[in-house]
Amino acid sequence: MRLIAENLGGERGGETVFSNIGFALEKGEALIVTGPNGSGKSTLLRIVAGLLPAAGGKVLVEGGGEAFPTVASAAHYLGHLNAMKTALSVEENLAFWRAFQGEPGLGVEEALETVALGGLGHLPFGYLSTGQRRRASIAKLLVGRRPVWLLDEPTAGLDKASEERFAGLMRGHLQDGGILVAATHLPLGLGGAKALRMGQVL
């Protein structure tokens, strides 16, 4: 499948943040979006996900088949917020997203093992540290199967070991024919990724 963005323009509160951004990603390709604060990295990701209307241009997936006809249905969106309930246990949170998102992937236990949170699933999400919360949130990408990962500062709060583990997860996702778009300041450790530098055109 392919993820294509054509002549995308984005605006926040009536101000144009960027315009004429385009990319096409094939199976197994990654795009790293970099740029200074306020250059519209998060806005771009939210527009690609379909959470914000584009000021111009369009985003589409090709060849997603019946299961993933649109970008929203084909994508995992990992934003700044973790989308987990502090009052529920980590397991309950993940089990909910696994059931809600459809196309179940790894089991909850297995996903927690993968992000090195095995044995902590019974704790309320609110008890976890910032980095552990991020890791639980990354486990959310594994419990539902989606070909496109849209990641906004995915490694914020992660320690060195977790960053490397996450880089491994991303490489695994790409090897399985996934597509990945990540906005970040930190190198993600992905060789051969395409790069998009925001904030130069304007």
Added chain:
Amino acid sequence: MAGRPERGAWAQASQAMLALFLRDIRLSIRAGGDALTGVIFFLAVIVTIPFGVGPDLNLLSRIGPAILWIAALLACLLGLDRLFQADREDGSLDLLVLDNDRHMLALTVLVKCLAHWSGSVLPLVVAAPLLGLFMNMEPLGIGATALTLLIGTPAITFIGAAGAAVAVALPRGGLLISVLVLPLTIPVLIFGVSASYGAVADPAPFLQPFLILAALTLFLAVLGPLAAALALRHGTD
């Protein structure tokens, strides 16, 4: 995945909605949930009324159904602002909205409303017969009021969902939601109270206002979630 049987999709959707329902119920019971806030507010209003009105038992039993309904209505409005705001604050709302292509967002909203109703409004309905005693109501009147509350309060939640969706981005949206929603709930209140009166006061009918109340609930069960979904869809930023 081509040619996936239709039944599989149905099973997946119902599983997803069941998971959402159970999550919201759990949240309303756990610490920080508002299952009890509404009941305590309801109790506080009903208990203070007899002190304010005075010891006229006939008057109390006459205004009883109306007071129960008004107090229940206000208690319903109390927790509504958190319906979508809690999900927005932790980022879940984005993902719920994104899954619009998989499960219609209106259906997600409907399930959230049902969970909210079961978690915070159903306790009011259960408490209503007990509080009816404070108002010196006769058993038939208490039964009728509880029944009309059971049938009518979901309508308030459905209207409230639309209000909550519009005000989701506002930090202190609670009051705004009440102001938006209250005028729209007046028909529900009128038919709820007149059905309750109809059960005890002889010439007044019970069945007609009761059926209109049921119709209002069914109508708003469709319209409320659709309106809320539309507002949420365009309210993301």
